[in-house]
Amino acid sequence: MNLFVAAFGFGLVSMSVIAIAAVGFTMQFGITNMINLAYGEVMISSAYVAYYLNRAGISIWLGMIAGALFGAVFSFLLNRIVYAPFQRKGTSYLGMVIVSLAISLMIANLLLPIVGAFNSSYQNTGTSLVRIGSITLTTNQIAIIGLAVVVMLLVHGLLRYTKLGKAMRATSANPTLARNCGIPTQRVVDVVWMITGALCGVAGVVAAMNSDSFSVASGAALLIPIIAAAVLGGAGQPYGAMIGAVIIGLVTELSAAAWSPNYKEVVAFGILVVVMVLRPQGLLARRGAMAAAG
Amino acid sequence: MALAASLGLLAACGGTTNTPSGGGLGTGPLLVGVVAPFTGVDAALGPAYYAACLAAAPSINSNGGIGGRQVSCQQFDTRGEPADAVPAANAMIAGNSNLMAVVGCTSDEAATVAPIINRAHIPMFCMTGQTEFNKPSPALPYFHRLVPADIFDAYAMVGYALYGPGHAPYKNAALVFGNDIGSQAFVAPATNAFTKLGGKIAINQPITLGAADYRTEVTAMLATHPDVIFTEALGSAGTYLGEVKTLNGGTMIPFIGTSATIDPQWFAQVSGAVGVDTLVKNYGGVDLGYTFSGPAYTEFITNLNAAASTFADAPKYKQRGSTLHLYDGIIMTALAMTATNSADPTVYNPKIKDIANGVSGATVVSTYKDGVAALKAGKSIRFVGAGGENNFDQYNNSQSGYILVNYDAQGNEVKIGELTPAQTVTISTAGGI
Numbered sequence: 083m084n085l086f087v088a089a090f091g092f093g094l095v096s097m098s099v100i101a102i103a104a105v106g107f108t109m110q111f112g113i114t115n116m117i118n119l120a121y122g123e124v125m126i127s128s129a130y131v132a133y134y135l136n137r138a139g140i141s142i143w144l145g146m147i148a149g150a151l152f153g154a155v156f157s158f159l160l161n162r163i164v165y166a167p168f169q170r171k172g173t174s175y176l177g178m179v180i181v182s183l184a185i186s187l188m189i190a191n192l193l194l195p196i197v198g199a200f201n202s203s204y205q206n207t208g209t210s211l212v213r214i215g216s217i218t219l220t221t222n223q224i225a226i227i228g229l230a231v232v233v234m235l236l237v238h239g240l241l242r243y244t245k246l247g248k249a250m251r252a253t254s255a256n257p258t259l260a261r262n263c264g265i266p267t268q269r270v271v272d273v274v275w276m277i278t279g280a281l282c283g284v285a286g287v288v289a290a291m292n293s294d295s296f297s298v299a300s301g302a303a304l305l306i307p308i309i310a311a312a313v314l315g316g317a318g319q320p321y322g323a324m325i326g327a328v329i330i331g332l333v334t335e336l337s338a339a340a341w342s343p344n345y346k347e348v349v350a351f352g353i354l355v356v357v358m359v360l361r362p363q364g365l366l367a368r369r370g371a372m373a374a375a376g
Numbered sequence: 377m378a379l380a381a382s383l384g385l386l387a388a389c390g391g392t393t394n395t396p397s398g399g400g401l402g403t404g405p406l407l408v409g410v411v412a413p414f415t416g417v418d419a420a421l422g423p424a425y426y427a428a429c430l431a432a433a434p435s436i437n438s439n440g441g442i443g444g445r446q447v448s449c450q451q452f453d454t455r456g457e458p459a460d461a462v463p464a465a466n467a468m469i470a471g472n473s474n475l476m477a478v479v480g481c482t483s484d485e486a487a488t489v490a491p492i493i494n495r496a497h498i499p500m501f502c503m504t505g506q507t508e509f510n511k512p513s514p515a516l517p518y519f520h521r522l523v524p525a526d527i528f529d530a531y532a533m534v535g536y537a538l539y540g541p542g543h544a545p546y547k548n549a550a551l552v553f554g555n556d557i558g559s560q561a562f563v564a565p566a567t568n569a570f571t572k573l574g575g576k577i578a579i580n581q582p583i584t585l586g587a588a589d590y591r592t593e594v595t596a597m598l599a600t601h602p603d604v605i606f607t608e609a610l611g612s613a614g615t616y617l618g619e620v621k622t623l624n625g626g627t628m629i630p631f632i633g634t635s636a637t638i639d640p641q642w643f644a645q646v647s648g649a650v651g652v653d654t655l656v657k658n659y660g661g662v663d664l665g666y667t668f669s670g671p672a673y674t675e676f677i678t679n680l681n682a683a684a685s686t687f688a689d690a691p692k693y694k695q696r697g698s699t700l701h702l703y704d705g706i707i708m709t710a711l712a713m714t715a716t717n718s719a720d721p722t723v724y725n726p727k728i729k730d731i732a733n734g735v736s737g738a739t740v741v742s743t744y745k746d747g748v749a750a751l752k753a754g755k756s757i758r759f760v761g762a763g764g765e766n767n768f769d770q771y772n773n774s775q776s777g778y779i780l781v782n783y784d785a786q787g788n789e790v791k792i793g794e795l796t797p798a799q800t801v802t803i804s805t806a807g808g809i
Contacts, residue, residue: 084599085592085595085596085599088591088592088595089591089592089595092589092591092592092595095589095591096588096589099588190415191415194414194415194419198641198689199414199419199420199422199423199641200420200641200644200645201611201614201615201641201644201645201648201649202645202648203614203618203645203648203649205648211622211623211625218595218623220622289588292588292589293588293589293615294589294614294615294616294617294618294619294622294649295614295615295618295645295646295648295649296615297419297611297645298415298419299415299416299417299419299586299611300586300588303586303587303588304588335591335592338592338593338596339592339595339596342582343581343582343583343584343590343592343593343596344555344582344584346584346592347584
């Protein structure tokens with residue numbers, strides 16, 4: 083029983099990391115219609131930006147801000163230089179997925195000679211333990227949970243209560259109509275890439291903080307639960323991604339406690355398959371992408 | 377697609393691909409293929425083997441080459457996946473008619489690539505630990521292994537736990553190995569030997585390599601209260617062991633690693649996660665007995681340092697056993713070609729074993745230069761290289777004894793003991809070999 087309670091606590095951390103990442107990923111898809119398989123590599127690139135700053139003696143929390151800025155700029159440029167030109171040429175949906183896969187491989191292989199195949203770890207991060215019953219978390223992990231809650235509230239506030247959020251939802255629902263209504267959709271898309279890129283950067287740094295060591299290969303591994311959470315919640319639905327993250331994060335840890343850890347991803351993806359069979363649009367999708375935000 | 381199919385067909389047809397017309401050593405550059413993981417969770421392995429080739433090539437090239445032919449090195453990335461390794465090996469063979477040898481082929485991919493390379497009649501020096509290559513069926517005459525199978529690594533780890541210096545015999549072990557083929561090869565022999573010699577396996581925990589965290593697994597492992605951890609989880613060791621220290625309230629459990637953990641990348645990864653002091657204090661490893669001295673090692677280290685201009689990390693592999701052995705393998709192949717005056721691998725491949733094991737009255741040489749000089753003087757030779765003596769058996773496996781090691785704070789391997797022949801026999805017998 084104690085192990086299950088402990089696993090629940092670890093699941094809270096996992097779901098927090100996944101939630102920050104999955105919300106960014108699904109917003110990218112919902113508003114720009116782009117399944118960006120390079121998301122994991124942008125995450126890990128941002129993690130390395132924070133790593134080099136951390137190694138230079140800068141606090142990892144400041145490094146996280148730098149990682150977020152890097153992720154924002156990198157994602158913006160990625161869209162402007164690579165994705166947008168392909169989309170303008172009318173590249174098919176599947177074609178864009180392949181393009182993003184190619185970009186993902188290119189980033190990973192460009193990173194390797196720069197950062198090496200070595201695993202890296204952040205230094206001087208808080209590792210003092212906090213015990214709540216059988217739940218044992220480090221101060222950093224508690225901070226990550228808190229950060230995820232703040233990020234989710236900010237995303238909610240952005241989508242629900244700001245002019246930009248309304249413009250984003252309008253662009254998502256019908257870009258042509260939004261443009262005709264005077265919404266600068268191109269600028270909205272640029273801002274979305276920057277916001278989601280920043281989320282991607284933050285997610286990369288917290289994922290690296292949460293894991294005691296990380297490498298270039300971690301990018302691809304991180305992407306799998308992120309996609310699962312996004313699809314489970316309803317592709318393009320930020321709130322769905324939050325729910326998906328909760329399910330994936332908790333189920334993976336609890337199943338590791340119940341059975342062999344080898345099966346934890348099998349169980350998580352088994353649930354995903356079941357949901358896809360029973361509700362192909364995902365848990366929250368109702369009226370198309372971003373509908374839940376309105 | 378048609379091109380790929382054609383390449384695959386060509387490769388599958390096999391046959392000797394690098395025989396120069398007219399026989400002899402031929403002309404033009406020669407290539408050593410480094411077939412290994414350069415990406416993926418085992419990406420740390422490939423660079424160690426590539427470094428071996430980068431050190432060996434100048435030893436040959438600066439001493440006249442092989443009949444004037446210069447040797448170069450090329451990476452062929454298997455991603456550590458058997459399925460990805462097959463097209464990589466096929467493409468290597470189909471695209472390079474000048475292959476003189478292949479090095480690498482770890483446990484991740486040896487089962488799929490070794491038969492392909494064998495069919496193409498290319499001598500290979502594999503780092504696989506799989507036991508089936510001890511008695512290959514069907515025979516793979518072009519397969520060579522300069523390191524013992526993983527079962528012997530597992531036995532040595534058991535030996536460290538039971539007879540190692542500086543600690544009372546460990547009796548309750550957690551087995552934490554990656555769930556890949558290579559890492560899991562240690563589990564059964566370690567379990568057999570350890571339990572038959574009075575130890576208990578507290579938990580056998582295969583872990584998914586590359587996972588973001590292992591906290592639930594670590595919590596389950598800690599609940600069994602092991603007094604030692606046997607491990608090889610390349611790429612994930614830092615994450616796992618860092619969490620062990622954290623969740624155990626800052627106290628580390630002693631851990632014993634395979635010979636693959638004697639690696640600069642592993643040291644950097646784990647020391648980054650648990651701290652150098654903790655690593656030095658709690659780590660034990662097993663390795664083959666190297667001297668890191670002598671003329672062969674001197675030339676090796678000189679060339680390895682010089683290779684930094686091509687591959688910046690090369691000098692970090694100065695004490696990596698696999699780097700030393702594969703360096704020797706390439707030099708032995710070059711000497712075999714020189715000795716037979718042939719670039720036809722069907723001719724020079726059998727000579728590799730003669731040069732490694734030596735024949736009666738053979739002159740011992742330690743460098744390519746000395747070997748060529750001795751051959752030109754009409755002598756038969758035995759090559760004793762940077763990795764020491766080799767003794768190939770009928771299946772081209774070369775075995776040697778183990779030493780017990782740990783790290784110093786700079787990441788250098790430090791010998792702290794060795795297993796006696798009697799201890800080795802005891803463990804092997806208990807393990808079933």
